[in-house]
Amino acid sequence: QQIQENLNKQLLDNLVRFLSRSHSDFQEKTTKWTCKMKFREIPTAALVLGVNVTDHDLTFRGLSDVLQDNITPYVALLEAKDCPGIKNLMQKLMGQLMNCDIEVDSMEDEDCVQVSQNRIRCSMPSLISWYESVTKKTDPETPSKKRNSSSRHWQSPPVVVVFKDMESFTTKVLQDFIVISSQHIHELPLVLVFGIATSPMIIHRLLPHSVSSLLCIELFQSISCKEHLSTIIDKLLLTSQFPFKLGEKVLQVLTNIFLYHDFSVQNFVKGFQLCIVEHFYSQPLSVLCCHLVDVKKRVYSLSHDQCENIRRLPSFRRYVEKQESGKQIELLTNDSFLKEETEKLLEDLHAYHENYVSILRCLHVFTSSLPKYPLGKQIRELHCACLENRVWETEEYESSLQLARMLNKTDLVTMLQQCVEILMSSSGKEFDKTVEKVKEFLTQFQNLEAEASQERDVSVSSQKELQKKTDLYHLQKTLLELKESRRSKKLTKFEMLRFEVVDYIDRLVRKYLVPADNRTLHEIVYFNAATVLRGHLNAAPRTALHTALNNPHWYLKNQDLKCDGGGISNKAPDICIVYKLHLECGRLINLVDWLEAFSTVVMAAEEPNADAASSDQVDDIIHARFIRAVSELELLGFIKPSKQKTDHVARLTWGGC
């Protein structure tokens, strides 16, 4: 489906845009450094990227693209696994640098020949001579053809060497490389970039002081992956632009994998893509999951079968039951009427999404600043809660409202202002009234402020009066009066307004944050098959292997293999029998006993005729089958030959200890 491809593309675009933004400040710094290279320090950027190693690849690719576009054509990316020694490192470096040179001026064939000659001697002087030749060569060319490129790169662009995974490099290689390049820093403007996954302390651990004193390290922290995730969720899920939505459980699974396991944004995006594929593949009505503009066309091109599908949707059935009887018949029999109705419903759904998102954001503004975060700190948690069921029925919602009733005025006012901004920016038409209402609240607050100041004046004056009076009785009386008036007034004016605001928010929430399950036709755009997704993403090799061996029917789909309870069927493959038998044993397994048991199981079927032969001597064929099955188990890593006893094998899995 083309929509899905579009989606993926947009998704990646988003990511790249995001990354480039996070690195923009970094580039500014690089330009600054290269200007002031004194002594023998190599300008170095230490890029702390967090532990999500799988994302780094994309980050570095984006970084090198940006660098190549803006600063220098000479960027080399080095990985630890390619550079076990200093020699390999130099080779790799030269190869990458010279290749990128060929890309820059590809028309010159002689250059390529030179490069291939040079590759024989991979050392710094050859690199320097290459660099000189390249920079000289581009100089005379600039007036003729490369005007725009020369304006972007300056006279002697720095050579950027990126070490992708600093942790995995061996100490010696890095030390040597730094020492060597520091000697040539004047001839070759080198900039190093270290990609660090853990903490910058690793630099001190890897490099001794004599080497690290040659570096001029500046630290850059990329934003944490959690923030990264929330922006992605923000952009993908909490907009009305993408028609595809995730159900609550699915989102829960994806975020759990992210938080508990790998912190990898890329994996999250892949999981999201998988959801899209799965949705379009399994849901026949997913054709209707598209932008609002296309809906009309698609609805009218629906076939009769598809209409039947719509009728079969549970949410639609619920909808039909609520209608009057005449309309019910129309809906169930007349295809064209159904189509019109469907279109209307889909438009409703779209409008619902728009309203939903903006109200959700408003609610988030309120809840995110409450102490202890009863509804979650992040907007995705709130989103999940709202999707799950009616949010106003939960205890957390109650408690957060309670807390909201105790907010002080300045907070409340700033929140309301934020809400106004959010509501104004959303495209929904119904919000005009809401905005007006909220603004009204704001003005009321301002009025209140004015009143409060007046009140203060009053109280000040009364205090002055108080000072005049020296009579004890009068003093007591006025004090009491003051106290009472203060309490009652404050309670009435400000707190009344506060209650009103909170109630209004509550009403908004009840109106707009209805869980999507209650909407008609939600099946079209929501993907809710969490179990399927979990099965796909959470691979469990041990469990899978256990099921395969313990219950071969599960995978082989052979009716004969269907076993009943704990018994061991002799029709199962040999390896299954052997596996089941070995489960009953302890740490060490006696091979002879095992063979005995195996042969009994196998012979169980042919009992009557093979009675005499099997009594004392095991059949050769069975022996061979047994040996084969055992060696298969060894290959799978369940057992290994033991050195303690010669005719025993050791179990390696559960129960081993």
Added chain:
Amino acid sequence: MPNLEHPAYPAADLLHLESLVPCRESQVSTLLSIFGERQQFSFPSIFIYGHTSSGKTYVMQTLLTTLQLPHVFVNCVEYFTSRLLLEEILIQLQSCSGTEQTSVHCDTLNDFVRLFKQALASQELQDQTLYIVLDRAEQLREMEANILPAFLRLQELTDRNVTVVLLSEIVWELFRPSSGCFEPFTMYFPDYSIGHLQKILSQNHPPEYSADFYSAYINILLGVFYMVCRDLKELRHLAALNFAKYCEPVVRGEANERDTRKLWKNIEPHLKKAMQTVYLREISSSQWERLQHDGGEPGQLKGLSAHTHVELPYYSKFLLIAAYLASYNPVRTDKRFFLKHHGKIRKTNFMKKHEKTSNHLLGPKPFPLDRLLAILYSIVDNRVAPTANIFSQITSLVTLQLLSMVGQNDQLDGPRYKCTVSLDFIRAIAR
């Protein structure tokens, strides 16, 4: 009165040389007497050693260039294989004799000797001693076994007038191959004393300030830094970085150049701060300069070691904690710590105390994968499915060097790991 006297070289050159190499006069005069006159055969190989930045390389280079002796200067770290090294020597030889460049291919020492003879024969250097200086000669030990002995007796092998000078930071005893070789003439460069450092550092004062002013500054600088650092290069670097700050009162007109006490008060806390940050490379020198420019507090700029916190996924944290427990607790205590119904704890207080200290001193012990998973299951509250994600997290921890794998040979049978992080790190994670 010139200290250096040698009949073969003009007195003016020697005087110039002496001004260039302060505090190293005695070494230079020894070297000169060994070198003899230009055409005289000298000692076949000389070994010079001394601590970091005691001027070995610098003295050799200035000596050879000012007296215009034919020489080849090669850094052994840079030319990391024997082939590169030999080829580099030949290329430099060609360039110093002025013949046109031809591509050199030299794979073995035999080739080298042949090509070396050719190169010498083709030029007019034949009646002069050629010096080959090998800087950081300790790298030679890691090359092929025949390289070092061959360089030591290159004069004999090539039958030409050549002297090989080896520069290193370690003593000759660590070089000597087991099979025996020609013993070079060894020579020691002692460390610079504080007086020497003062003299050398004050020598290159900026032109806009007087020499006295600068040497007073150097005096203060050495007073602060001499305790921690005697590296000349590092000191020079620090001097250049902080000089601008020192001059500040003078530029503003608050103090004149003679007002040393006032200047000292101004600079001293600043230098102390520098010692904590720049010297350790916590913040880079360019950041330091920017900071000085803005006059801000270094407190806002966090150093490298300030960012020790590592964000880890939920289960990775538990895995790491489990690994730490498995590494530092003996196996027999597992049952006591991680089982719910473990029976009575016997009174082994004294034993336990004794164990704990020794365990942390002994370092982490390897543990099998099963034990790690068992501890993980017991310390995580809810059930953990043994999915592929958990296993891949273990390997990713290994690539992050938080765990390390022990005994690579049997990965299938039961890999064993070691936890390589410190207690502080675990404490930070466990919070």
